[in-house]
Amino acid sequence: MKSNPVQVKAVLFDFDDTLMYVADGRRRAREAVATAVASLHGVSAEEALAMLEYIEGRMEARRSFDRRAWFLDLLDRLGLREERRGEVLGLVKMYWDSWIRYSKPFPDAEQVIKSLRPSHRLGIVANTDGIPGFKMSRMESSGLLHYFDVVVVAGDDTEETKPDTAPFLLAAQLLGVEVENCMYVGDRASDVLGAVAAGMNAVLVGGEDFISLPHIRIETLLELIDELTPASPGPSTTREPRR
Known part of the structure; x- marks a missing residue:
C-alpha cells in the first residue's frame, strides 16, 4: 500500500542483501x-x-x-x-x-537507482568488512557505486557500525539533507530501527520478521519506485460549466 512519504529528498540504501544478491x-x-x-x-x-x-x-x-x-x-x-x-x-x-x-546486483537494483536518481539524492550506508577500505573496494567492484552521491562505511567512516544512529546521521549531513527528509532502505530490521531512531523514514526489503513499524515493508526493490512516486489524483468531481 502506498504510504506517500512526505518530502523524501534522499534515499539511502544498504548494500549486501539489499542492492546485491550475496x-x-x-x-x-x-x-x-x-x-x-x-x-x-x-x-x-x-x-x-x-x-x-x-x-x-x-x-x-x-x-x-x-x-x-x-x-x-x-x-x-x-x-x-x-x-x-x-x-x-x-x-x-x-x-x-x-x-x-558469486555475488551480483539484484535484477531490479540498477533500474530502481536510475529511476530515483533524477529526483532524489542517493547514498549507501553499509557496515564495514572489518578491514579499513576493503568494503569500499568491494562495492566499487559491483559497478553500482558511480550512481551514488555519498557512501558511508559504518565502522570505517564512523566509530560505530549500524544500527547505531551515527552512520545514518553522517550520511544525511554529507548529502546536505535533513534526516526527516531521508529514507533508508535495508533488509535487516535492526538497521531499519537504527534509521528510524536517527529520525529517517525507513523501508524494510524482503521477508525478515520484525516488529511493527510506522513505515514501509516491500518484497522487492522495484516496489520502491511506486512508494516514492506521488499518488495520481483521482477523477475530478468538478462539473464542466454549461456552454
Whole structure:
C-alpha cells in the first residue's frame, strides 16, 4: 500500500542483501574456507563448515566483521593453534574472492537507482568488512557505486557500525539533507530501527520478521519506485460549466 512519504529528498540504501544478491557468494565463501582448512589440516570439511557458520552468527551478533578474527577463532576451535597465523590472510583473500565472484546486483537494483536518481539524492550506508577500505573496494567492484552521491562505511567512516544512529546521521549531513527528509532502505530490521531512531523514514526489503513499524515493508526493490512516486489524483468531481 502506498504510504506517500512526505518530502523524501534522499534515499539511502544498504548494500549486501539489499542492492546485491550475496547469498550464493556468502555460501561459496564459507565452503571455500572450510575446504581449504580441511585440505591443509586433515580435518572434516563438514565439521569446519558447521563451525564457521556458528562463528559467523556469533560474530555478526557482536558486530565483529573482521574475517581475520573469524578464521583465527575457527582454527583455534579445530585445535590448530600452532599452524594458524600464517594462513589466515590467505583464507581471508580466498573468502572474499569467492564472495565477490558469486555475488551480483539484484535484477531490479540498477533500474530502481536510475529511476530515483533524477529526483532524489542517493547514498549507501553499509557496515564495514572489518578491514579499513576493503568494503569500499568491494562495492566499487559491483559497478553500482558511480550512481551514488555519498557512501558511508559504518565502522570505517564512523566509530560505530549500524544500527547505531551515527552512520545514518553522517550520511544525511554529507548529502546536505535533513534526516526527516531521508529514507533508508535495508533488509535487516535492526538497521531499519537504527534509521528510524536517527529520525529517517525507513523501508524494510524482503521477508525478515520484525516488529511493527510506522513505515514501509516491500518484497522487492522495484516496489520502491511506486512508494516514492506521488499518488495520481483521482477523477475530478468538478462539473464542466454549461456552454
